[in-house]
Amino acid sequence: MKDTIISLLDGAIVTLKHQGVLPNDIQAVIKVDPTKDKAHGDYASNLALILAKPAGKKPRELAEILIAALPQDAAVTKVEIAGPGFINFFAATTAAAQVVAQVLDCGDAFGRSLIGKGEKVQVEFVSANPTGPLHVGHGRGAAIGDCLCRLLEATGYDVTREFYYNDAGVQIRNLALSVQARAKGLGPEDASWPKDGYRGQYISDVADDYLAGASVAADDRHVTAKGDPDDLDAIQEFAVAWLRREQDLDLKAFGVEFDVYFLESSLYEEGKVEETVKRLVENGHTYEDAGALWLRTTAFGDDKDRVMRKKDGDYTYFLPDVAYHLNKWQRGFKTVINEQGADHHSTVTRVRAGLQALEVGIPQGWPDYVLHQMVMVTRSGVEVKISKRAGSYVTVRDLIDEVGRDATRFFLAARRADSQLTFDIDLARSQSNDNPVYYIQYAHARVCSMLRKTQDAGQDFDHDLALANLALLESDQEKAVMNRLARFPGVVENAAKNREPQQIAQYLLTLAGDFHTCYNAVKVMVEDDTLRNARLGLGLATRQVLRNGLDLMGVSAPEEM
RNA sequence: GCGCCCAUAGCUCAACCGGAUAGAGCAACGGCCUUCUAAGCCGUAGGUUGCAGGUUCGAUUCCUGCUGGGCGCGCCA
Numbered sequence: 001m002k003d004t005i006i007s008l009l010d011g012a013i014v015t016l017k018h019q020g021v022l023p024n025d026i027q028a029v030i031k032v033d034p035t036k037d038k039a040h041g042d043y044a045s046n047l048a049l050i051l052a053k054p055a056g057k058k059p060r061e062l063a064e065i066l067i068a069a070l071p072q073d074a075a076v077t078k079v080e081i082a083g084p085g086f087i088n089f090f091a092a093t094t095a096a097a098q099v100v101a102q103v104l105d106c107g108d109a110f111g112r113s114l115i116g117k118g119e120k121v122q123v124e125f126v127s128a129n130p131t132g133p134l135h136v137g138h139g140r141g142a143a144i145g146d147c148l149c150r151l152l153e154a155t156g157y158d159v160t161r162e163f164y165y166n167d168a169g170v171q172i173r174n175l176a177l178s179v180q181a182r183a184k185g186l187g188p189e190d191a192s193w194p195k196d197g198y199r200g201q202y203i204s205d206v207a208d209d210y211l212a213g214a215s216v217a218a219d220d221r222h223v224t225a226k227g228d229p230d231d232l233d234a235i236q237e238f239a240v241a242w243l244r245r246e247q248d249l250d251l252k253a254f255g256v257e258f259d260v261y262f263l264e265s266s267l268y269e270e271g272k273v274e275e276t277v278k279r280l281v282e283n284g285h286t287y288e289d290a291g292a293l294w295l296r297t298t299a300f301g302d303d304k305d306r307v308m309r310k311k312d313g314d315y316t317y318f319l320p321d322v323a324y325h326l327n328k329w330q331r332g333f334k335t336v337i338n339e340q341g342a343d344h345h346s347t348v349t350r351v352r353a354g355l356q357a358l359e360v361g362i363p364q365g366w367p368d369y370v371l372h373q374m375v376m377v378t379r380s381g382v383e384v385k386i387s388k389r390a391g392s393y394v395t396v397r398d399l400i401d402e403v404g405r406d407a408t409r410f411f412l413a414a415r416r417a418d419s420q421l422t423f424d425i426d427l428a429r430s431q432s433n434d435n436p437v438y439y440i441q442y443a444h445a446r447v448c449s450m451l452r453k454t455q456d457a458g459q460d461f462d463h464d465l466a467l468a469n470l471a472l473l474e475s476d477q478e479k480a481v482m483n484r485l486a487r488f489p490g491v492v493e494n495a496a497k498n499r500e501p502q503q504i505a506q507y508l509l510t511l512a513g514d515f516h517t518c519y520n521a522v523k524v525m526v527e528d529d530t531l532r533n534a535r536l537g538l539g540l541a542t543r544q545v546l547r548n549g550l551d552l553m554g555v556s557a558p559e560e561m
Numbered sequence: 562g563c564g565c566c567c568a569u570a571g572c573u574c575a576a577c578c579g580g581a582u583a584g585a586g587c588a589a590c591g592g593c594c595u596u597c598u599a600a601g602c603c604g605u606a607g608g609u610u611g612c613a614g615g616u617u618c619g620a621u622u623c624c625u626g627c628u629g630g631g632c633g634c635g636c637c638a
Contacts, residue, residue, distance in 0.1 A: 033577075036584085046580060049618070059618070083581040084618060129638070170637065292636055303564065303634085310636040317638050345565055346633055373566065374631065415574070418566055420631060422573075427587085435600080436586070442600050450597050487577085494577055506575055509585070520593090520602040539597095561600065 001096065001486060004075050005032045005043050005089050012069040021065060026054050032089075034487055038476065041080065041088035042096065042483060048085040059085025096479060097470035099486040103541035104463065111492045111548050116157030122328055123149050125339035126251070126258075127164045130243035131175045132200060132390055134250040136375045136412075136423065137341050139396040143412035143554075144372055145339040146256045147501035150552045155496040160333070161257070164324060166264040167240050169317065174198065175243070176236035182207035183229040200391035206242045210235060218244035220261045250396045255405060255554050267323045273315060276323040276358070277308065285357040300353035321347065322354035329355070329362050336367035337499065342418070345371050370499050372417040379425045403428040406555045410437045413553055414505035436509055440546065441558050443512035447543035448559040450524055454536060462529070466537030469530040473538055477518035481542060484514045488545050492552065501553065508549045515542050 009030050016022040032045045048063035055062055063081045070079065075095035080088045103110045125145025128138050149159045166172065178197040186192060188199045197203075209216070215224040216238070223241035226234040251257070267273050277293070280286050285296045291311030295318075298305050308319045328336050340347075348369050355362045377384045377394045387398050399408045407428040414436070415421050427435060454461065473482065488507065495503040524535040547557040 031578095033580085035581090036576090037582075040581070044581085049580080052618075086581065088581095166638070290636085294636095307636045312636080314636085316636060321638090341632090342566065343632055344638075347638085348565090371566080416567095419574085420567070424573080427573085430600095438600050439586080442598080446598060446601085453597050491577070498578080502575085503577075506585090507577095509575085513585075516601055517603090519597080520599095523597065525597045561598080 001075065001091055001098075002032050002034075002043060002490075004073060004095075005045065006030050008070050008073055008076070009045060009047055009066065009087075011071045012066050015069045016065065019069075021069075022051070022055055026051065034483060035088065038480070040082060040086070041078070042091040042479075043089045044082075045087045045089075046085075048081075048087060052085065063087050093474055093479070094471045096482050096486070097473050099482050100470055100473070100537050100541045101467045103485055103544050104467070104537065107544060108548060108551075110544060111488045111552075112154045112156075113489060113493060114156040115493060115496075116152065116155050118156060118158050119335065120160070120333055121152050121157045121335045121337065122160045122162055122331075122333040123152070123337045123339065124162045124164055124328075126256075127340070128247060129166045129169075129171055130240045130247060131171055131198060132243065133202060133246050134396040135390065135393040136377055136396065136399065137372075138250075139254065139399060139408065140372050140375050140412045140417075140421065141339050141341065142251065142254055142256045142396070143409045144370065144417055144501055147409075147413045147504070147553050148337065148339065148370065148496075148499055150554065151492065151496040151501060151504070154492055154552060157335075157496075160259050162260040162262055163258045164262045164264065166317070166320075168265040168268070172236060172240060175203075175239050176232055178203050179206045179210065179239045180229060180232055180235050183211055183235070198391075201388055202243075202246065202390065206239050209242060210238050216241045216245045219248050219258070220244065220263075253400050253405065254396060254409065262324065264320050264324070267320045267327070272323045272327060273320055276319060276326060277315075279360075280308070280322075280354070280357055283357060283359050295354060295357060297350055297353035297357070300356045302349050302353045306350055306353075318347070318350055318354065321351050322358070325351055325355055325367065326358060326360070326362075328367070329360070337370060338367055339370045339372070342371040342373050345369075368499070370417055373420045375412070375421045375423055377423045377425060384425070399423070399425075399428075406441070407435065407437045409554050410505060413501045416500065416502050436505075437555065438561070439516075440508045440512045440550065441556070442561055443515045444543055444546045444550070444557045445559060445561040446515075446519060447539045447546075450536065450539055453525060454532070457525070459525075459529075459532065461536050461540065462533045463537075465530060466533040469534040470537065472531050472534045475518075475522055477514075477521040478535075478538060481511075481514045481518050481538060484511050485541055485545050488549070504549055504552050508546065508553075511542070511545060511549070515546075 017024050028047060028051055030047055032043050035041055035044045048059045048066055052059040052062055060081055063085045067079050067087060075092050076089050077092045078090035082088050123145055125141050126138050128134055149161050152159045174196060175198055177194040181193055181197060182204050210225040211227055213225050213227045218241055221241050221244060223238050225238045228234060280295055287294050292307045293309035294305045295308050296305050306318055307316050309315050356364060384394055386392060387394050389395050402425060411423055411428050491503055491507045495501060524532060524539060526532050550557045
């Protein structure tokens with residue numbers, strides 16, 4: 001429909017250029033948008049406003065000329081000029097109703113597109129170090145990152161989900177020391193407890209399993225405990241595997257799967273870190289000062305230079321980061337999106353600067369970042385800060401256990417990444433109309449119920465009869481639903497392009513609202529076969545889009561509630 | 562002090578690369594279940610989009626300055 005209108009307007013411009021009414025050199029990107037207010041018709045274009053200046057005419061006057069030159073089309077019943085010069089189009093019912101046929105025809109594919117042309121995209125998200133269970137912040141990253149991947153897949157990209165983690169640094173040593181302390185019967189209150197040791201209950205669990213000689217299997221490793229409390233390296237190996245498994249279980253419970261787990265240690269083992277240093281030094285972007293090796297990142301927009309190699313000879317985290325991203329580039333990812341907590345935003349400029357200094361043709365501003373702000377969890381209006389499992393933070397699993405996977409995913413992905421999020425446990429777990437997840441799922445279940453009812457009555461849905469009678473869907477409420485359905489592909493495209501998963505959540509809420517309104521206004525189970533089937537067709541199309549949208553968020557679409 | 566992000570109804574949040582009268586939900590008030598699931602619907606009320614300027618036909622959206630909040634400013638990650 002939208003495309004039809006664009007081509008009509010295009011036709012008008014061509015005609016007017018021929019007639020000399022419009023200058024030939026005029027270039028216009030024709031924009032047609034669905035209207036917010038149905039008094040403005042179904043679609044509107046600001047073309048006359050855009051062209052007014054180059055055409056040397058007043059907007060409303062130009063709008064009149066454009067309308068006069070508009071080719072006839074059965075899909076458009078009325079065209080009006082409104083406001084400062086908008087051209088409003090009223091779609092014929094039959095034309096608008098075609099979306100129902102289209103949705104039923106496309107099924108799961110409705111809303112999907114090939115915009116990405118199979119281009120490889122890598123999305124790195126979560127990337128938690130294996131030092132504890134995943135916390136809410138990781139949860140937000142997981143929800144946003146996974147939804148983003150689903151959006152990119154739906155728009156035709158070849159997506160790789162990647163999880164990067166450090167399995168060897170100072171913090172991992174700290175983990176091993178903490179487990180060792182527990183294995184030796186020490187607690188945080190003891191004088192010899194490691195400085196900055198991890199205190200959660202899970203540390204004791206790891207220690208117990210280690211002493212018991214347990215085996216753990218994670219996605220990318222399998223380790224059997226040695227049981228010797230004096231062997232710190234063995235403890236470390238076991239602890240990392242144990243927490244990798246723990247995080248695997250967190251992610252599994254959350255319904256997120258990764259294609260690649262990338263180990264920071266592999267960059268050292270394969271000499272990638274050394275290579276990166278060498279390249280940076282050769283390019284003349286480094287210098288030594290106070291026993292450390294520095295990279296002149298200020299030459300690439302950073303506000304201070306950064307240490308690459310500490311005076312003790314170890315590298316800072318920053319260097320493997322650069323090596324890792326070089327690796328991504330070398331794997332052929334022209335588009336890489338890093339989903340991270342905004343508390344790490346300072347790494348963005350740094351990593352990009354390092355990549356520029358490599359001088360290997362990586363574009364400025366590569367890779368892309370999606371940064372999410374902090375999450376605060378509240379219960380009964382009070383911030384929740386502790387969890388038995390992890391000690392000082394709320395875990396993803398705590399939330400899933402308490403409010404369920406659907407609500408957790410929805411709540412964490414339904415807000416813009418760059419605004420702070422308050423996760424209200426009471427709201428998320430309430431089985432009531434306060435809860436937006438249920439509002440959407442209920443709409444889906446309602447259609448399913450409707451379908452069951454007709455089947456019970458021996459009035460099975462007649463697909464052909466429905467499609468032949470879509471013109472009967474005449475009420476304002478039905479039209480509102482149809483117009484909403486028609487917008488879905490555009491919303492998906494936009495959400496993917498802008499990397500904004502929350503747009504899907506928002507869309508689903510409005511679609512569910514349109515549907516509930518329609519449900520109350522228009523009865524589906526009527527005697528008239530043609531009418532009943534047409535309406536049922538609309539219901540089924542709505543169900544399909546709700547399902548497709550929920551699937552993009554990784555949220556289930558229950559058949560009954 | 563410097564950098565990044567945010568500020569929209571009493572509360573939680575939307576607003577589709579600048580569009581028409583800024584929208585939902587919750588909370589408040591008034592209605593709707595012998596009829597497809599009331600986890601729903603209809604109606605009423607609620608706003609100087611933090612403040613002050615600027616850009617233009619038009620600004621919640623873009624720019625500048627301020628105020629308030631979050632995060633960061635390690636040879637930690």
